[in-house]
Amino acid sequence: DGGITQSPKxxxxxxxxxxxxxxxxxxxxxxxxxxxxxxxxxxRLIYYSQIVNDFQKGDIAEGYSVSREKxxxxxxxxxxxxxxxxxxxxxxxxxxYNGNQPQHFGDGTRLSIL
Amino acid sequence: QxxxxxxxxxxxxxxxxxxxxNCTYSDRGSQSFFxxxxxxxxxxxxxxxxxxxxxxxxxxxxxxxxxxxxxxSLLIRDSQPSDSATYLCAGTHGSSNTGKLIxxxxxxxxxxx
Numbered sequence: 001d002g003g004i005t006q007s008p009k010x011x012x013x014x015x016x017x018x019x020x021x022x023x024x025x026x027x028x029x030x031x032x033x034x035x036x037x038x039x040x041x042x043x044r045l046i047y048y049s050q051i052v053n054d055f056q057k058g059d060i061a062e063g064y065s066v067s068r069e070k071x072x073x074x075x076x077x078x079x080x081x082x083x084x085x086x087x088x089x090x091x092x093x094x095x096x097y098n099g100n101q102p103q104h105f106g107d108g109t110r111l112s113i114l
Numbered sequence: 115q116x117x118x119x120x121x122x123x124x125x126x127x128x129x130x131x132x133x134x135x136n137c138t139y140s141d142r143g144s145q146s147f148f149x150x151x152x153x154x155x156x157x158x159x160x161x162x163x164x165x166x167x168x169x170x171x172x173x174x175x176x177x178x179x180x181x182x183x184x185x186x187s188l189l190i191r192d193s194q195p196s197d198s199a200t201y202l203c204a205g206t207h208g209s210s211n212t213g214k215l216i217x218x219x220x221x222x223x224x225x226x227x
Contacts, residue, residue: 031213040122042202042217043158050212058214090157097213100146100165100206105157 002027006091006106012114013078013085021076021109023091029104031097032074036060037088046089049074050097078111086112116141120203120218128226133190135221137203140184144205147179147186148215152200161201162188193225 004025013019023032031050035043045058049068063082068074074093078085088110092103117140127133137147146165150158164170164177164186176189186205190197200220207214 033213035217040219042118042120042219043204043215044217045214048212048214056212094213098211100163101213102148102160102163103213103215104160108157 004091004093004104004106006089006109008109009107011109011111013111014114016080018077018079019085019111021078021089021091021111023074023076023106025072025074025093025106027093027095027104028071029093029095030071031094032068033092033094033103034058034064034066034074034076035090035092037090043090046076116144116208116216118203118205118216118218120201120221122219122221124222124224126224126226127193129193129195131193131225133193133197133223133225135188135190135201135203135223137186137188137218138184139186139205139216141205141208141216142181142184143208144216146206147177148204149175149177149186149188150202150204151197152202152220154199158202190223193223195225195227198223198225 007022033048034046047066049055065077091106148163149161152158162177174191178187202220203218204215
């Protein structure tokens with residue numbers, strides 16, 4: 001089945017630790033996005049990538065890093081510089097960033113601090 | 115700051131009634147608008163999208179767009195308890211070709227049996 005797979009579903013981070021959230025899609029979509037959602041809030045854009053080996057900061061990129069070495073993969077690292085990482089992280093992709101296409105989401109990763 | 119505004123609710127309607135969810139946006143360059151449904155603890159799923167002024171119907175759902183008033187709405191007819199969820203409104207980010215969306219904070223809908 002085609003889709004967007006995020007792993008793990010739950011993740012716990014210790015103080016001073018970097019953690020990486022995985023996002024893989026087999027939809028052959030060009031663009032991929034990472035969002036953070038806090039309780040009772042909408043989605044805020046962390047990073048996005050329109051093509052392989054290129055990515056752009058979103059509205060809340062501080063304390064996060066990404067890579068896009070393959071079209072199907074867009075991992076997000078939450079670094080120790082992110083002091084309030086507890087949130088629901090959502091990865092999305094879109095078939096083409098040109099034109100007004102809907103984004104489709106993975107199932108999300110819930111990150112908590114130990 | 116380009117924004118999409120929604121009333122957080124909760125909006126409570128009886129089963130079988132019409133639920134009306136509203137959204138306003140500040141970016142006049144936004145071309146398309148999307149409604150996502152999000153159940154508690156789950157990821158958003160696309161319900162409808164609209165890019166032309168007027169109404170667009172899909173089953174029990176009707177999306178309405180008024181670009182002059184910068185207003186988007188979603189009507190849910192014959193509301194069911196299974197429609198109880200948070201509904202997120204999103205608009206494309208201006209005229210730039212990035213695929214970026216601006217999300218509202220969501221409206222919680224409660225459909226009471």
